[in-house]
Amino acid sequence: MIAFGIVEIFCSQIPDFDQQWWLSIVAAVVSFAYSTIGLGIGIAKVAAETRKIGGSLTGISVGTVTQTQKTWSFQALGDIAFVYSYSLILIEIQDTLKAPPSESKTMKKATLLSVGVTTFFYMLCRCTGYAAFGDLSPGKLLTGFGFYNPFWLLDIANAAIFIHLVGAYQVYCQPLFAFVEKRASEKFPDSKFTTKDIKISIPGFRPYNLNIFRLVWRTCFVMIPTLISMLLQFFNDIVGLLGALGFWPLTVYFPVEMYISQKKIPKWSTTWLCLQVLSIACFVITIAAAAGSIAGIVLDLKSYTSFSTGYQFSYNLKKARETKLYGLKTLLVVVHVRKM
Template sequence: MKMGGDAAVQYHHNNNQVFDISLDVGPVHPSKCFDDDGRIKRKGNFWTASAHIITAVIGSGVLSLAWAIAQLGWVAGPIMMLLFSFVTYYTSSLLADCYRSGDPVTGKRNYTYMDAVRSNLGGAKVKLCGFIQYLNLFGISIGYTIGASISMMAIKRSNCFHQSGGQNPCHISSNPYMIIFGVTEIILSQIPDFDQLWWLSILAAVMSFTYSSIGLGLGIAQVAENGKFMGSLTGISIGAVTETQKIWRSFQALGDIAFAYAYSIILIEIQDSIRSPPSEAKTMKKATVFSVAVTTVFYMLCGCMGYAAFGDNAPGNLLTGFGFYNPYWLLDIANAAIVVHLVGAYQVYCQPLFAFVEKWVAQQWPDNEFFTKEIKVPIPGFRSYTLNLFRLVWRTTFVVLTTLISMLLPFFNDIVGILGALGFWPLTVFFPVEMYISQKKIPKWSTKWICLQVLSLTCLIISIAAAAGSIAGVVLDLKVYKPFKTSY
């Protein structure tokens, strides 16, 4: 029997099943092995939290930033990136304070984003938050599958093009590469818990720095070769595109930048892996400052150097803009790093969704062995693996579904824009602001309340514009697209 802020009396039946019955008995004094909520002691720290954040933030979104700046120009592009970074940092700090209800050190823990909304806001907002969060996580997994397949194809085409001396156009289908990525994720998705992903996050974070640095280096080399900085103050000009296209593309660019900063969606889950003392909020805020600062520097360098290298012709995926130029092996390394990073990022984003469904199912059918029985599988040289049949079937089905949808809609840039637009305002701004107002009991119509509402309203307008631009892009793509037959 273990007790803590949230649960737990465990009943052991003679079939070795374990059922948790929640009892809100208040926090107890933590021991060497267990935290104050009765769970096994958390081991996360500043560095693992930073690795999770960097893995989530410096995703494939960094590759679309040169294109985004090309739509906005040298003035608006960098300004919007700085604004998004500030808003992300500020609202993430508000959200970090919502991990515990009441006292920031001993208060009841909120294990997920939905739990935090339930504790601070309650009502219909909980279901709305869950719907938006998990829909967004589902969409991100599709975006990452598309991004990884594009990078795998780039390696194949680069080698093919090099071997043929430029004679073979090397058009290939994306489908086999999406399947390869999907099979890899099926295996990795069997890692039971978020806190067991720390090694994958650190590897993915290293990979993100690798390909970002290569993209930056190639951008600098291209600028040196051109002998000047390309681009203009206002971005791609009317004439190269129509006035309507300029507007839609500018809106889509905002969605791409929003997507590049989106990680609030899993912030509470990351924070729940951090040990204390010091308080989890304190560690999380430090990790947020560090991670957002590092990613903003990388974003500014990659986005601006990419735009300086290609000007208005900056590609949707920065690394594809260098085509098949030498050193082609360097591009291969960069694209391989993207694939490894996205393999890890996919897991970081999907684990909260996996856990939510598994917890709900176990609560609905606690007597069903298929949902609740844990089977110990011995692995020579390692500790036993805990197999759950429902987890195996559900997570495999999820990965197969996201892979199939990716094969149907392989529009990387537009999908990224839509995901950024859908998740940015509600999850990065609205809920953190509302929870902060509720938690701190900020009076209505006070100066602080008005400032927070103006911030929220401004971000809502940006999100709507970004969604409209990205949807318009998908509509244009669909006009010339044939399902399962896309080749590059």
């Protein structure tokens, strides 16, 4: 996480990094790479190792978790909602595309195709992962193969995730960076701290304009969530909560209301009623997902110790790889990790 934060501090200082046309291509390639690896290993685990399909249609069984935990297991809805948060930055994604044809025409086709492919592919990964692990399915699919050979394949998948998240972080944050800096320069037009650029010569490239305010503000911004992520390492519950909070208002309600206003859809017409039913249904999903995620966070906090779990897991995984632990020794390491 520290390494990721350092990389993001560097990338955040590159103006308009989120609008590079090649960023979308890299994101698509690495996303397809780690998803395919996860899917392939899941199929291999079912076909060659367990030789049976785990899980059930009703989900995790009581006994593996308590009745209360199963009742509040709506967090998965938040995880699913988070996947479609791309709509918040659809315009920023559009800026990374080459023209002609116009970005709007390309995006209509791209959005329809990408949502369909993403839904099918991710559902395939989830179903395969559940078939491979059953009730013991990990929050992150690739972590379930922590002692799976070949290790180099998992390393490639994790490297692809790292690269993907580096770019995604910038696509989300650069518009916020630009907004804050624009407002600061408008509010303090005479301040050298916010407006003065220092030209730095870079051999083989154009001079880089270093702005002190941009350096300080963006660095502090990256450091804060990096520290928070190190403190709160229960990834799925946090993602579920963020997905729930952003799903209905930003992904459903405002777009629906803007569409109604733009198309001047009459009130109480069939189309208007269908859109309102859709909005209400998504609101219910948001409430359920938020409640489940909050319940999961509360349970995590009861047994979590900051700055220890991730390090200990990495240490155990490293030792297992170095000594090529198998059989009972591997089981003991896994049990030790799970107990934490």
